[in-house]
Amino acid sequence: MYRLQSIRKRYGSNVALDIEELTIAEGRLYTLTGANGAGKSTLLSILAFLTPPTSGEIFYAGKRVDRDHGSVEEQRRKVTLLHQSPYLFGGTVYANVAFGLKARGIRGEEQRRIVDEALDIVALRGFRERKARELSGGEAQRVAMARALALKPEVLLLDEPLANIDRETIGLLETVIASLPARGTTVVMTTHDPAHPGRLNGESILLEGGRHVLQSLR
Amino acid sequence: MDFLVSSFASALRLIGSFSPDVVDAVRTSLSVSAGATVFAALLGIPLGLLVGLSDFPLKRFVVTVLNTLMAVPTVVVGLLGYGFLSRQGPLGVLGLLFTPTAIVIGGTLLAAPIVANYALASVRGADPRILPTALTLGAGRLRAVGTLIGEIRFGILAAVIAGFGRVVSEVGVAMMLGGNIRGYTRTMTTAIALETSKGEFAFGMALGIVLMMVALFVNLFLNLLQQR
Numbered sequence: 001m002y003r004l005q006s007i008r009k010r011y012g013s014n015v016a017l018d019i020e021e022l023t024i025a026e027g028r029l030y031t032l033t034g035a036n037g038a039g040k041s042t043l044l045s046i047l048a049f050l051t052p053p054t055s056g057e058i059f060y061a062g063k064r065v066d067r068d069h070g071s072v073e074e075q076r077r078k079v080t081l082l083h084q085s086p087y088l089f090g091g092t093v094y095a096n097v098a099f100g101l102k103a104r105g106i107r108g109e110e111q112r113r114i115v116d117e118a119l120d121i122v123a124l125r126g127f128r129e130r131k132a133r134e135l136s137g138g139e140a141q142r143v144a145m146a147r148a149l150a151l152k153p154e155v156l157l158l159d160e161p162l163a164n165i166d167r168e169t170i171g172l173l174e175t176v177i178a179s180l181p182a183r184g185t186t187v188v189m190t191t192h193d194p195a196h197p198g199r200l201n202g203e204s205i206l207l208e209g210g211r212h213v214l215q216s217l218r
Numbered sequence: 219m220d221f222l223v224s225s226f227a228s229a230l231r232l233i234g235s236f237s238p239d240v241v242d243a244v245r246t247s248l249s250v251s252a253g254a255t256v257f258a259a260l261l262g263i264p265l266g267l268l269v270g271l272s273d274f275p276l277k278r279f280v281v282t283v284l285n286t287l288m289a290v291p292t293v294v295v296g297l298l299g300y301g302f303l304s305r306q307g308p309l310g311v312l313g314l315l316f317t318p319t320a321i322v323i324g325g326t327l328l329a330a331p332i333v334a335n336y337a338l339a340s341v342r343g344a345d346p347r348i349l350p351t352a353l354t355l356g357a358g359r360l361r362a363v364g365t366l367i368g369e370i371r372f373g374i375l376a377a378v379i380a381g382f383g384r385v386v387s388e389v390g391v392a393m394m395l396g397g398n399i400r401g402y403t404r405t406m407t408t409a410i411a412l413e414t415s416k417g418e419f420a421f422g423m424a425l426g427i428v429l430m431m432v433a434l435f436v437n438l439f440l441n442l443l444q445q446r
Contacts, residue, residue, distance in 0.1 A: 045350075048354050073358060073359075076354065076356065077356040079354070080354055080356075081350070083347060083350075083351070085347075087348060087351045089348075089351075089365065089368075090368070099352075099355050100355035100356045100357075103356040103358070103361060104356055148355075151355065151356065
């Protein structure tokens, strides 16, 4: 799905990421681990095509991503990043989940059906008309997950999606996340929990000081 | 004290009787202020967003200039406008001096930096996750900025209202570019200045009360929108 070659990201004189080569295969689940400041979030942001690397090349689905020739916006629509502390737009839960669908021109009955399906997955069907800003942390995380799932992205990037939420929600989200590769979605997820690769039947990528030091295959 | 009380009572009578002079001044004030606010918003909001969302070499300098322009005395803008619009000026051929349009132009120049600065402050204070969230959900750059504007709409609305407040309450531009012509370019503020200098304190007070009511209604409107 991805091939990263000589990817470097600098903020001033600080090198946040320095990856010689990294390959992410289609339809797999990867957990991205490393200490705070290891470059996990930077890597996810680059994989989401939100942050350009300072140097290096990214190939997505075999094609070189060229920021100068407009291919980024096209690629960005195939990849969705879910932040650790997701931002929910003002308005209803429905409006939030439908946001990306509207951006893709999906409206009317089809939009309603997809939103309902996505809310079903995260067990929030009855929340359609609730105000997004009045939800609890766990509910907000589930809405953000539904918002991402509604788009059926080729790649779902998750930045510590299970941090700071209740145990019940963790169980639900783990089940949802583990099921995604079977539906054709490649998942890359940052975590501090060493049990996650095993529990989610995933592969592990380890970053240290911005460098990719280990990739374990199951 | 009797003077103030009797003037206040006379002022209320003037307002209640819809004195044509009061009505004319209120109508002129509101129409030129609304016009100037619309143009200031059209200039200031995109400018504030552009400065807030982009990085360029002279950004700090531009922000400093915008801040400085907020504090420009109204008479200086009036003077500048007079220089351009008077018969000898480069735009004198348009014949705009001492017309409501001239007040709208001057008001726009006064309010645009305020709207731009408030819009800039709103962008800077916005949640930094808004744009990346919109982008990662598939919004193009333009739609993402539109989403950002929607999320900071109360800040933008406050920017527009601050611009309106600046224009409706100023005297210098209205006096110098409008000429304080009765029934044509006489605004509430120029009428207050003129009538008070003529000793018509009650008339000035009537317009002062209306001016305060306008400010009150504009703020009530803003609060109402924020509560929805």
